[in-house]
Amino acid sequence: MTSKSLHKRMKYDLHNHTHYSPCSSLKPEILLKLAKRKGMNGIAVTDHNSIKGALKVKKLNKDKDFEVIIGDEVRTNYGDVLTYYLQEEIKSRDLFSVIDEVKAQGGLIAVAHPFRISINPTLRFRYPIEKIKNKIDAVECFNARMLFPCDNKKAQKLAKKLDIAGIGGSDAHFKFDVGRAYTIFDGNLRRAIKQNKTSYEGTIFYGPLSGTLSFLRNRIFSKFKSYMGYH
Numbered sequence: 001m002t003s004k005s006l007h008k009r010m011k012y013d014l015h016n017h018t019h020y021s022p023c024s025s026l027k028p029e030i031l032l033k034l035a036k037r038k039g040m041n042g043i044a045v046t047d048h049n050s051i052k053g054a055l056k057v058k059k060l061n062k063d064k065d066f067e068v069i070i071g072d073e074v075r076t077n078y079g080d081v082l083t084y085y086l087q088e089e090i091k092s093r094d095l096f097s098v099i100d101e102v103k104a105q106g107g108l109i110a111v112a113h114p115f116r117i118s119i120n121p122t123l124r125f126r127y128p129i130e131k132i133k134n135k136i137d138a139v140e141c142f143n144a145r146m147l148f149p150c151d152n153k154k155a156q157k158l159a160k161k162l163d164i165a166g167i168g169g170s171d172a173h174f175k176f177d178v179g180r181a182y183t184i185f186d187g188n189l190r191r192a193i194k195q196n197k198t199s200y201e202g203t204i205f206y207g208p209l210s211g212t213l214s215f216l217r218n219r220i221f222s223k224f225k226s227y228m229g230y231h
């Protein structure tokens with residue numbers, strides 16, 4: 001038996017929203033149930049600028065063979081970043097301070113959907129990659145909500161060039177999104193990311209529908225509170 005076969009092959013969907021994000025309708029208990037049904041061994045809950053949904057999902061999970069990672073998707077001045085293994089909510093919105101906060105908590109940080117095409121110019125790629133390449137742990141290389149396959153391909157090239165781990169996640173906002181992309185690794189996620197031994201799979205088939213529904217949801221929300229542009 002090789003040492004590799006001692007480790008279980010894991011599938012984690014590392015990008016999920018609950019209704020604690022204004023653009024998502026997913027209830028914490030539904031997200032948990034669907035992720036398990038889709039064959040995930042774990043998930044990260046990454047609401048926009050909040051860990052409330054993640055804490056709820058973690059509390060609801062009674063299965064010790066299923067891991068719930070507390071994270072969030074922070075909208076920084078340079079774009080969205082995914083954070084994992086948080087102890088408390090990230091307060092800063094400045095990219096460099098966010099990195100410091102995550103590290104101080106012993107968490108991990110990844111750039112989210114770095115090449116997503118967006119009509120909003122402030123959401124297009126503009127990470128100061130040279131300055132952060134030694135501080136980030138991963139690049140999101142498969143996001144199931146991309147409009148075009150080339151958007152994920154570019155992210156995959158970036159991870160290769162930087163020689164850091166590539167991860168995958170569905171960016172679920174609705175029931176049909178959950179588990180549409182995920183990260184594959186052996187044994188322990190943190191170790192796999194640090195050693196650049198992750199891979200990913202997924203489909204972007206449902207991405208446009210999900211994006212449109214979030215856009216509409218935001219429009220409805222915006223009647224009641226200021227438009228935040230989350231999707």
Ligand SMILES: [Zn+2]
Nearest residue numbers: 015073171231
């Ligand atoms: Zn997201």
Ligand SMILES: [Zn+2]
Nearest residue numbers: 021023230231
């Ligand atoms: Zn969203």
